[in-house]
Amino acid sequence: xxxxxxxxxxxxxxxxxxxxxxxxxxxxxxxxxxxxxxxxxxxxxxxxxxxxxxxxxxxxxxxxxxxxxxxxxxxxxxxxxxxxxxxxxxxxxxxxxxxxxxxxxxxxxxxxxxxxxxxxxxxxxxxxxxxxxxxxxxxxxxxxxxxxxxxxxxxxxxxxxxxxxxxxxxxxxxxxxxxxxxxxxxxxxxxxxxxxxxxxxxxxxxxxxxxxxxxxxxxxxxxxxxxxxxxxxxxxxxxxxxxxxxxxxxxxxxxxxxxxxxxxxxxxxxxxxxxxxxxxxxxxxxxxxxxxxxxxxxxxxxxxxxxxxxxxxxxxxxxxxxxxxxxxxxxxxxxxxxxxxxxxxxxxxxxxxxxxxxxxxxxxxxxxxxxxxxxxxxxxxxxxxxxxxxxxxxxxxxxxxxxxxxxxxxx
Amino acid sequence: xxxxxxxxxxxxxxxxxxxxxxxxxxxxxxxxxxxxxxxxxxxxxxxxxxxxxxxxxxxxxxxxxxxxxxxxxxxxxxxxxxxxxxxxxxxxxxxxxxxxxxxxxxxxxxxxxxxxxxxxxxxxxxxxxxxxxxxxxxxxxxxxxxxxxxxxxxxxxxxxxxxxxxxxxxxxxxxxxxxxxxxxxxxxxxxxxxxxxxxxxxxxxxxxxxxxxxxxxxxxxxxxxxxxxxxxxxxxxxxxxxxxxxxxxxxxxxxxxxxxxxxxxxxxxxxxxxxxxxxxxxxxxxxxxxxxxxxxxxxxxxxxxxx
Numbered sequence: 001x002x003x004x005x006x007x008x009x010x011x012x013x014x015x016x017x018x019x020x021x022x023x024x025x026x027x028x029x030x031x032x033x034x035x036x037x038x039x040x041x042x043x044x045x046x047x048x049x050x051x052x053x054x055x056x057x058x059x060x061x062x063x064x065x066x067x068x069x070x071x072x073x074x075x076x077x078x079x080x081x082x083x084x085x086x087x088x089x090x091x092x093x094x095x096x097x098x099x100x101x102x103x104x105x106x107x108x109x110x111x112x113x114x115x116x117x118x119x120x121x122x123x124x125x126x127x128x129x130x131x132x133x134x135x136x137x138x139x140x141x142x143x144x145x146x147x148x149x150x151x152x153x154x155x156x157x158x159x160x161x162x163x164x165x166x167x168x169x170x171x172x173x174x175x176x177x178x179x180x181x182x183x184x185x186x187x188x189x190x191x192x193x194x195x196x197x198x199x200x201x202x203x204x205x206x207x208x209x210x211x212x213x214x215x216x217x218x219x220x221x222x223x224x225x226x227x228x229x230x231x232x233x234x235x236x237x238x239x240x241x242x243x244x245x246x247x248x249x250x251x252x253x254x255x256x257x258x259x260x261x262x263x264x265x266x267x268x269x270x271x272x273x274x275x276x277x278x279x280x281x282x283x284x285x286x287x288x289x290x291x292x293x294x295x296x297x298x299x300x301x302x303x304x305x306x307x308x309x310x311x312x313x314x315x316x317x318x319x320x321x322x323x324x325x326x327x328x329x330x331x332x333x334x335x336x337x338x339x340x341x342x343x344x345x346x347x348x349x350x351x352x353x354x355x356x357x358x359x360x361x362x363x364x365x366x367x368x369x370x371x372x373x374x375x376x377x378x379x380x381x382x383x384x385x386x387x388x389x390x391x392x393x394x395x396x397x398x399x400x401x402x403x404x405x406x407x408x409x410x411x
Numbered sequence: 412x413x414x415x416x417x418x419x420x421x422x423x424x425x426x427x428x429x430x431x432x433x434x435x436x437x438x439x440x441x442x443x444x445x446x447x448x449x450x451x452x453x454x455x456x457x458x459x460x461x462x463x464x465x466x467x468x469x470x471x472x473x474x475x476x477x478x479x480x481x482x483x484x485x486x487x488x489x490x491x492x493x494x495x496x497x498x499x500x501x502x503x504x505x506x507x508x509x510x511x512x513x514x515x516x517x518x519x520x521x522x523x524x525x526x527x528x529x530x531x532x533x534x535x536x537x538x539x540x541x542x543x544x545x546x547x548x549x550x551x552x553x554x555x556x557x558x559x560x561x562x563x564x565x566x567x568x569x570x571x572x573x574x575x576x577x578x579x580x581x582x583x584x585x586x587x588x589x590x591x592x593x594x595x596x597x598x599x600x601x602x603x604x605x606x607x608x609x610x611x612x613x614x615x616x617x618x619x620x621x622x623x624x625x626x627x628x629x630x631x632x633x634x635x636x637x638x639x640x641x642x643x644x645x646x647x648x649x650x651x652x653x654x655x656x657x658x659x660x661x662x663x664x665x666x667x668x669x670x671x672x673x674x675x676x677x678x679x680x681x682x683x684x685x686x687x688x689x690x691x692x693x694x695x696x697x698x699x700x701x702x703x704x705x706x707x708x709x710x711x712x713x714x715x716x717x718x
Binding site: 001002003005006008009012013016017020021238239240242243244245246247248249250409410411 | 424425458461462463464465483484487488490492493494496497498500502503507510511512514515516517518519520523559563569
């Protein structure tokens with residue numbers, strides 16, 4: 001009983017302090033909810049982003065007495081697709097200028113003979129304007145594909161119209177062969193998109209669940225690191241270290257007490273985020289087995305951060321140093337560790353980091369089981385290296401802090 | 412075997428500073444007071460005795476357990492320690508602080524709550540149970556710190572300057588309380604206020620430069636180190652060649668019209684001094700008798716060693 005009480009002592013402090021400490025309330029409840037709320041508000045729906053396109057058209061259908069304006073047909077199709085927000089401009093310079101200054105994602109310059117050339121069967125040249133950046137390249141590629149598809153459709157329409165005349169040809173066999181060939185030329189390969197996406201991630205509920213787990217991961221980063229790094233230095237500065245050293249509480253008891261209280265704080269934060277995310281429409285697989293595995297993986301993730309904090313505890317000589325150490329690790333990890341940003345969106349080096357960073361891997365494993373529909377066994381198999389790394393980091397961190405406690409008894 | 416036995420205790424820091432040099436003492440009951448100037452080794456000795464700071468060499472035995480050579484828990488169960496800066500958590504109330512410390516000492520939540528309530532009652536803090544430390548007066552905070560050290564019902568209570576920062580009235584009240592606590596246990600405390608030690612201590616250890624320069628009961632120390640009272644006589648005008656001995660008193664200093672005599676029996680010698688000076692033709696303006704106290708012992712022991 002004595003040992004259990006000692007281990008529970010810090011959790012008692014947390015439970016009593018929690019409703020009163022504004023700082024605890026903010027970091028455990030306020031900060032994650034604000035962050036999560038904003039993330040969901042900005043990126044919470046899986047709709048593709050709209051591309052701002054500026055169009056300058058020099059097209060003159062009257063030159064060939066055309067009854068149809070192909071530029072108008074193209075622009076209407078762009079608007080209907082929902083992919084583009086189209087702005088018309090009166091000069092080519094205006095479009096290129098706006099693209100250069102990033103006021104437009106891409107520009108489209110339609111030549112004077114556009115309609116006439118299309119109707120007469122000679123290919124007009126249409127220009128897509130974009131600057132060199134990843135987003136602009138994406139915009140230009142989407143625009144090029146769209147215009148190209150538009151061209152394909154026009155080609156198919158012309159072929160279908162032509163077939164009516166060819167079929168009137170007396171030799172039916174040759175006529176049918178000619179139609180087949182024309183259709184083949186119009187559409188040599190039929191592409192059927194059959195993209196498989198995890199059922200939950202394709203929905204707003206899935207995206208919200210992804211970010212909720214991300215926010216829980218962020219809390220594990222900050223709470224775990226803070227508790228680990230500050231385990232000795234905070235007690236020194238508040239004056240309780242000497243009292244603890246003079247008490248029956250051993251170093252192992254102290255570590256267990258800190259770890260338990262950190263996991264409790266993390267648990268409070270995690271449950272709050274989870275419940276709020278449910279209220280905001282996040283969708284999870286809530287079967288008990290999957291929830292149990294997810295909770296275990298998330299707790300292990302927090303434990304890995306506590307262990308890392310313990311490892312770094314000797315570097316913290318003051319409370320200010322604790323803040324610097326925690327922030328300089330937690331903030332970058334939040335972005336490059338696949339925690340708030342999906343691993344697939346990260347550059348190669350960051351994705352590799354997310355693959356080996358134990359906390360990231362454990363969080364990813366929890367997403368596998370809770371969002372992507374993997375079985376618990378598959379998720380655990382994926383997490384095994386991170387589980388082993390967590391145990392090693394925590395044990396080494398604990399030994400480092402025990403040594404630090406020993407040293408605290410020397411001075 | 413005494414409940415506390417400290418033998419040949421040394422603390423040498425890595426930079427070579429010898430904070431404590433071969434200190435030995437023991438105690439069983441009552442108040443054992445460590446006195447000495449700042450940096451004389453009192454706090455270091457208390458921390459090593461309490462189990463918070465490892466000595467370079469020497470032994471500390473409490474309740475029959477070796478503090479630094481055996482299992483960690485048994486000796487520390489026997490000692491309650493109140494550091495100079497009370498380790499109270501500002502977000503917890505007085506009652507919760509005591510419960511937290513009780514749990515650190517291994518008490519169950521229920522047990523700690525019961526003990527904390529009874530201590531708050533006993534130390535006159537019942538009304539402060541729900542207040543946070545910053546809302547308590549200095550004296551109440553000190554009493555709370557003592558209650559904290561008392562949570563595990565230790566046989567030995569070690570307190571580093573428990574009255575530091577308090578006004579004389581609050582100090583007296585606190586020492587009175589500490590004496591009460593020491594009726595059935597050993598209290599080891601430190602102070603640099605001689606009058607406090609004289610009032611509260613059963614035994615005094617005077618520290619100087621990491622060693623015990625003198626020890627004994629306040630009366631023994633006064634008898635052995637400052638047995639003479641000081642009699643200061645102020646004359647109307649300087650007396651050339653004042654008598655060097657009058658009755659049993661001897662002249663210690665003569666500065667113009669001020670003469671200072673030392674006497675082991677001032678009640679007997681004072682009239683003889685006045686009479687003798689008048690006989691020598693002096694006109695006495697005033698006479699001031701100062702009986703010896705621990706302050707004189709303290710100054711004499713530490714001052715003599717400084718010289």
